Amino acid sequence: MGKEKKGRVFTVILATMAVIFTLALVVYPKAGYEAGMEGLKVCWEIIIPSLLPFFIVSELLLGLGVVRGFGVLLEPLMRPLFSVPGVGAFALSMGLAAGYPMDAVITARFRETNQCTRIEGERLLAFTNTADPLFMFGAVAVGMFKSPALGGLLALAHYISSFLVGVAFKFWGRKDPTHLKEMQEREEIRTQGNILVRAFQEMLAAREQDGRPFGKLLGNAVSESVQTILMISGFIVFFAVLIEILHISGIMAVIGWPVALIYHLFHIHGGLVGPTLAGALELDIGSAQAAAVHAPLLQRLALVSGIIAWSGLSVHAQVASVLTNTDIRMKPYFIARFLHAFLAALITVVLYLSGMGREAARAMAPLTEHTAVLTAEGTHSFWQIASSGLSLWLMGLVVLLACSFVFAMAKRLRIIRFYARIK
Template sequence: MQAYKMSPVRRQQAMTLLLGAGSLLLVAAIVASPDDVFQASLQGLTIWWKIVFPAMLPFLMLSEMLLAFGAVHALGHLLQPVMQRWFRLPGASAWVLVLGMSSGFPAGARAARQLEERGELTSRQSSILGTASHFCNPLSILIVIGTGFIGKPEIGYILIAVHVLSGLLSAWIMARWVLHKPVTAAASASTVIPQPGWLEAMHSARLGDGRSFGRLLGETVKNAVQSLLMTGGYMILFSVVILILMKYITPGAPAVLWPAIMEVHIGSYAFSQTDGTMLWQAAWISAILGAGGLCGWFQAVSMLKPADGGAVFGIGRLLHGGLAFAMLWLLWPPVQRWAASAEPALAFLTGSGTSGSMPVHPFTLWGQWEILLLPAGLMATCLSVLALASWLTRLLSRAASR
């Protein structure tokens, strides 16, 4: 008997019917529980307005300005060996990677899409770059999760380090799995020392943009705010969806199930409130940060608009989450010893040097200028590491050619 095969038109009609029925059920659940839905919406709005919006707005504006001024082209010229040999991507994508590591998603996906629209990346390369640059905001990991949820800022620093290292490793694996074409010796030699120089490339890109500073500043603010408004809408919507799933669909399921799947902040908070050991909590929170949740997945894919519908990006998120869980679990013994010795030095974040003290509310830490310097320090560190790796790669290439 021949198996029935649904036509593309029928498949689209079935998907339309499914989405329509799901939307109708969601509205009915909201009408049935207005008070609970309001509290869930308020929770998502609070996290977005007090943490995500002020942390990401400057970096989104800065990324568009750097693209317009040609700094991305100059940086790409200097870091081409690293991006081509490690991730099989053009050198201009180096800034996108650093931007994602320092400001969090979906800034990396948005910048990768801009490079694709400029013709500097293919659709497949844009998917890989979006996967490689999809990191959680380090300020949010330290203040909200490490200090506010767990009550131990030293764990927040460990989560940041594991998050970045596992993300780079997963991007390295994904680049070799998706981008099958290797970088040949001839191509590598021709791109390690590109022409013209970095200053000429920067000036050419600036002339190609052509916008005045006033116009650039206005459009930068508008685009950044629009992007963040979409992010806030996603966070509020998924807060409501999590509530409805827990209340009506799976009332007997573990309380951490849907928050972990849907949204990183709510999922991290749910695991921080469990009765498990610190290792168990930190490992699962690390996995949640790496996976990014469906909320982060939809945000990034809506900006990337990949031809494969986000399949490559989804596989990269699962790989990042699995590596982050395994890496923190394996490194926990030395991490625990370091955390015990570092706790007194980080007492200013919790107001006391004792581990049992009640942590300060994370939103009150925005007045401490030391915390605001963390993204800038991380960006400078990432740039320094990439620049050193680029110099070593060039040196090795010249030695091998002799």
């Protein structure tokens, strides 16, 4: 009864927040429309061209058995380092090439096809959730900081911290009884002999087990990939509109008071409060805002590095949706993202102070007059909006909306299924 009552209360809260968010869109129709169009532009110009080919190719490689074959070859490398099967190298490489949430899509497919245990899937998600190099070198270093040399610093910090997270999560769930049982069964059926022969045999066995003709395999790969892309695009548009509504209604400034106090305590530039909150929700928007603030370069780099590693609640929601049909939990994923963000920011500071970022700082192009004006306006607007009395009822309700959404993702977006069971 306790869980049932708690679930009903949570449903009422979510329903109320959905209604309030709808009213906010009615109150701010122009802002919501423009934010939605910007989100669609990102999807059309960046997300679809960059991710869709990787999704299709990954489905083909899985169906043809190539991934399982390479998994046998890479088992001696991945198992000692990260305690994951060799196929995890495929998730890692595709995550590096295409960025998030490619790793989650592949890990979910591994779990659905029983190529990894639940614990191994959670370990994989912990360190394969990385940004692609093109984003850090192109969009962030060149587009936002106007310095290509900073791309190397950000990428190095990002991938070193990801590797450390993977090593740390090697011990995650090692005493889980279900995991131990599955691992024991896998060891018993594992064949001995030449590793190349075993890899070839596993590839043929996986292809035979799939059984779909190539034409059907290709068609399914395209249709499933397009469906995944539409889901990702929908989250991007939703969070773009949510961030804009939170900003213009003044809620972002209200939420930022605790962050502002912490930053003041540690002598961090106050103009980074807004980008921190935006980056917690969506990494592209937060990174762009942080790069534009007229704050010390080291602080901006550390914050951007942490935002990229955290990847934003938008990506977290995408990952949760991808994992809905599996038993992989979101709790270790959240822990890994916090750890990754902290380590990435820390390593960025260490690399910068060691001299790696100073030459890049000298080569940076000065901020344009337009950027400086936007930065000044953004810095002052935080405190101006926070002190204004803009729709206090709307502020409180939308704050609850944000908190409820985070809680829903922590429950892996299984709310509908939960209620179907208790009924």
